[in-house]
Amino acid sequence: MARSSDAPTRHSAHPGNWTQYINIALLWLIARLPWRWAVALGTGLGRTLYHVARDRRYVVRRNLELCFPDLTVEQRERWVKENFGYTGRGLAELALGWFGGPAVDRIPCEFEGLEHLQSALQAGQPVILLSGHFCCIELTARLFGQDHQMAAIYKPIKKKPVFDQVMRSARERNVGGAVARTDIRGMLRHMKSGTPIWYAGDQHMKKAEHVFAPFFGVPTATTTSLPRLARLGKARVLPIFYRVAPGGAGYQITIGAPLEDYPCDDVLEDVRRMNEVLESAVRDAPTQYFWVHRRFKSHPEGTRAAYPALRSAHIGRLPWRKNKKKALKKHQKEADRERGTDDDT
Numbered sequence: 001m002a003r004s005s006d007a008p009t010r011h012s013a014h015p016g017n018w019t020q021y022i023n024i025a026l027l028w029l030i031a032r033l034p035w036r037w038a039v040a041l042g043t044g045l046g047r048t049l050y051h052v053a054r055d056r057r058y059v060v061r062r063n064l065e066l067c068f069p070d071l072t073v074e075q076r077e078r079w080v081k082e083n084f085g086y087t088g089r090g091l092a093e094l095a096l097g098w099f100g101g102p103a104v105d106r107i108p109c110e111f112e113g114l115e116h117l118q119s120a121l122q123a124g125q126p127v128i129l130l131s132g133h134f135c136c137i138e139l140t141a142r143l144f145g146q147d148h149q150m151a152a153i154y155k156p157i158k159k160k161p162v163f164d165q166v167m168r169s170a171r172e173r174n175v176g177g178a179v180a181r182t183d184i185r186g187m188l189r190h191m192k193s194g195t196p197i198w199y200a201g202d203q204h205m206k207k208a209e210h211v212f213a214p215f216f217g218v219p220t221a222t223t224t225s226l227p228r229l230a231r232l233g234k235a236r237v238l239p240i241f242y243r244v245a246p247g248g249a250g251y252q253i254t255i256g257a258p259l260e261d262y263p264c265d266d267v268l269e270d271v272r273r274m275n276e277v278l279e280s281a282v283r284d285a286p287t288q289y290f291w292v293h294r295r296f297k298s299h300p301e302g303t304r305a306a307y308p309a310l311r312s313a314h315i316g317r318l319p320w321r322k323n324k325k326k327a328l329k330k331h332q333k334e335a336d337r338e339r340g341t342d343d344d345t
Helices: 015-030 035-052 054-067 073-099 102-106 114-122 137-145 161-175 184-192 225-233 267-284 324-339
Strands: 109-112 127-131 150-154 176-180 197-200 210-215 218-223 236-244 251-255
Touching: 015 035, 015 073, 015 161, 035 054, 035 073, 054 073, 073 137, 073 161, 102 137, 109 137, 114 127, 114 236, 114 251, 127 225, 127 267, 137 150, 137 161, 137 236, 137 251, 150 161, 150 184, 161 176, 176 184, 184 197, 184 225, 197 225, 210 267, 218 267, 225 236, 225 267, 236 267
Parallel strands: 109 251, 127 197, 127 236, 150 176, 150 197
Antiparallel strands: 210 218, 236 251
C-alpha cells in the first residue's frame, strides 16, 4: 500500500482547499464545450501565457536551447510559441479527459503497434509501458483506456488533496487503475494480474534515487526506478507515446517493440537507454513535449546551472508568500555566482 504520508493531511472542506474546487469547476466547464472548441480555447490560453508567464517562457526557451542547439534564434522562438499553444491545449485536453461526456470517446485516435502489447500479454508476460510527459497525456490516456486497461503510476499531490483525489479518480475511471509511485507492492500486484503499468521517468524528482545520464546530450538527473521495477516484476518494457495528429484533427498512439535485454547488469546503461527511447519520441513531435518543466534542475557537481537567469527558484509561488523575497534574493545570488558577477568575496 502507499505510504501513509501520501494521504491528505487536512479535511477537504478546509478553506485552504477552496481554490482547488474553483479550478476543478473551471475544468468541468471547459469539458462541456465541443472538443474542437475546447482545444481551441486551450490553445489560445497557452498563446496568451507565452506573453505573461515570463519564468516559464525562459524555462521552455532554455530547455530547447540545450536540447536543440542547432536551431536558429528565430526557429527556437517559433517552437517556444508552439509549445505554449500545446501546453494550453493540454489543459483543455485534461478537462476533456477527466470530465468530458460520451462525445469525447468518439474523438479520432489512430493506434500503431498494438500487436506488440497484445503479443506480450498473450504470452503471460508482465508489461511496463514506458512513456513520457507530452501535453496531450490525459486525453490520450482516456482514448487508450476505452479498449485497453493499464495502471498509471502517479505522484500524489499532498499539498492539494482535493485535486489529488479528482486526478486519481479520473485516472482509475479512464484506464482502470492508478498507483502511487511509492506503492511498489501495488505495481507488482497489477503486473502479476496481467495489467500493464504505465511509467514515465522523465521528470525531476529530488528524493528519488537517480544517476546522471545523457538526455539530448545533457547530463540529466534520471531516476533508476524503471530497471529496478522491471527486474522485480520480471517485466517486458514497451515504449508507448502519443501526440496530436497532423492538422490537429485527432490523436496518434504508438506502441513500440519490447526493449531487448532490458534490464541489463549496468544501471547507468539501462537509464541511458530509457532516455534514448524518450529522446527519439520527443524528436518526432518536439513542440508537444512538456518543456515547461525544469528537466535539468539538478546538474553534476562542478557544472553550470541550467537556468541561471531564472528570477525565482519557486516558479508559480504567490508574491505575498513570506519566503518569496528571501528565495528570490538567494537564487539571484546563485545566478550571479554562476555568471561570475557576484561581488561577495
